[in-house]
Amino acid sequence: MTSDKLAFIQAEMDNLRESNLLITIRTMGSPADAWMIVDGRRVLNFCTNNYLGLANHPRLKEAAKAAIDRWGVGPAAVRSIAGTQALHLELERRLAAFKGVEDALYVQSGFCANQAAIPPLVGKEDVIFSDRLNHASIIDGARLSGAKIIIYEHCDPADLEAKIREHLPGYRRGLMVTDGVFSMDGDIAPLDKLMEVADRYGVLTMVDDAHGEGVLGRGGRGIVDHFGLHGKFDVEIGTLSKAFGVVGGVIAGKKTIVDYIRQKARPFLFSSAVTPADTAACLAAVDLLEESEALVRKLWDNAACFRAEMQRLGFDTGRSQTPIVPVMLGDAGLAKQFSRELFEAGVFAMSIGFPTVPRGQARIRVMNTAAHSRDDLAQGLDAFAKVGKKLGVI
Numbered sequence: 379m380t381s382d383k384l385a386f387i388q389a390e391m392d393n394l395r396e397s398n399l400l401i402t403i404r405t406m407g408s409p410a411d412a413w414m415i416v417d418g419r420r421v422l423n424f425c426t427n428n429y430l431g432l433a434n435h436p437r438l439k440e441a442a443k444a445a446i447d448r449w450g451v452g453p454a455a456v457r458s459i460a461g462t463q464a465l466h467l468e469l470e471r472r473l474a475a476f477k478g479v480e481d482a483l484y485v486q487s488g489f490c491a492n493q494a495a496i497p498p499l500v501g502k503e504d505v506i507f508s509d510r511l512n513h514a515s516i517i518d519g520a521r522l523s524g525a526k527i528i529i530y531e532h533c534d535p536a537d538l539e540a541k542i543r544e545h546l547p548g549y550r551r552g553l554m555v556t557d558g559v560f561s562m563d564g565d566i567a568p569l570d571k572l573m574e575v576a577d578r579y580g581v582l583t584m585v586d587d588a589h590g591e592g593v594l595g596r597g598g599r600g601i602v603d604h605f606g607l608h609g610k611f612d613v614e615i616g617t618l619s620k621a622f623g624v625v626g627g628v629i630a631g632k633k634t635i636v637d638y639i640r641q642k643a644r645p646f647l648f649s650s651a652v653t654p655a656d657t658a659a660c661l662a663a664v665d666l667l668e669e670s671e672a673l674v675r676k677l678w679d680n681a682a683c684f685r686a687e688m689q690r691l692g693f694d695t696g697r698s699q700t701p702i703v704p705v706m707l708g709d710a711g712l713a714k715q716f717s718r719e720l721f722e723a724g725v726f727a728m729s730i731g732f733p734t735v736p737r738g739q740a741r742i743r744v745m746n747t748a749a750h751s752r753d754d755l756a757q758g759l760d761a762f763a764k765v766g767k768k769l770g771v772i
């Protein structure tokens with residue numbers, strides 16, 4: 379019977395629905411900004427990764443429009459054949475200078491950057507030491523490499539060392555990989571300590587700084603800058619889709635490594651280059667970040683204010699040390715209901731459950747940005763307080 383072929387889908391969908399894990403996807407009717415039209419309603423937005431408010435910034439939009447006139451809309455080739463435009467190289471030079479690294483490679487997305495960077499560095503004879511809470515794109519990049527994956531406990535250099543001592547001798551070489559800022563908790567990896575351990579055993583070091591790029595370090599120069607590890611860390615993965623407000627991924631670090639990845643990375647060799655408009659908008663974002671630290675400062679001021687007020691109201695903000703502020707609720711059903719009630723109150727903040735976070739650790743995740751005014755924050759806090767009291771959370 380042909381319909382039986384699809385019965386597994388119905389069963390899994392029913393299962394997701396019953397466990398409150400079915401995702402509902404809302405539709406944006408306006409650009410990413412502090413306020414947005416979501417499913418036809420104007421709401422205060424705490425969901426996008428638009429940390430510096432650049433996604434709808436006039437300077438970036440102008441740069442994108444001018445690039446279309448000068449360069450057209452698509453490169454029509456992969457980077458290694460005919461898709462490398464002068465704009466791409468200019469962005470790579472500027473990103474390397476901004477971050478204080480020898481070289482940088484611009485790829486289609488942060489997700490792609492992990493698929494591009496990990497498999498050339500390790501293979502079947504090697505071992506990857508990966509933080510328990512690493513992002514899905516790191517996990518998939520690691521799996522794609524065919525290397526043995528050993529999980530170490532979250533942000534735990536002592537456990538990393540124990541795992542290296544136990545497993546490294548059985549393999550040709552090792553790679554340690556961690557998120558810089560953990561996207562669901564907003565905590566920061568102890569990169570200096572992790573690097574010290576990895577270096578002691580000759581293990582390669584990689585950090586995915588998607589949520590630290592444009593956020594951490596001097597003027598948003600990222601986690602390696604935050605810890606002052608310039609020239610010591612092997613590979614930094616970043617994204618231009620979050621704080622930079624556009625799209626694309628970056629692989630930055632020692633020239634030897636970036637040159638090698640350029641030769642080997644399959645997403646770079648077999649998938650077309652990023653468009654001129656996006657590349658030019660990224661360049662405009664680098665210009666803005668180099669001109670002033672004001673946006674980065676405003677982002678951190680807003681985040682500190684929001685987190686402190688949430689804690690004062692009695693909410694559990696978990697391990698947050700950055701503009702990502704989780705509101706820990708535990709039960710997935712409660713988190714979904716909390717998000718729905720917030721939306722009714724004019725505030726857009728998503729609930730996040732399994733498999734994005736462990737079972738029983740469902741939460742609302744609040745993304746603070748420099749685009750929010752203090753009035754916006756006050757309105758947001760007011761809505762959280764009302765819904766929190768109504769649902770018996772505070």
Ligand SMILES: *Cc1c(COP(=O)(O)O)cnc(C)c1O
Binds near residue numbers: 487515617
């Ligand atoms: C968001 C994120 C990515 C994906 O970046 P995109 O540019 O959106 O593909 C990769 N890694 C981490 C750690 C992230 O948080």
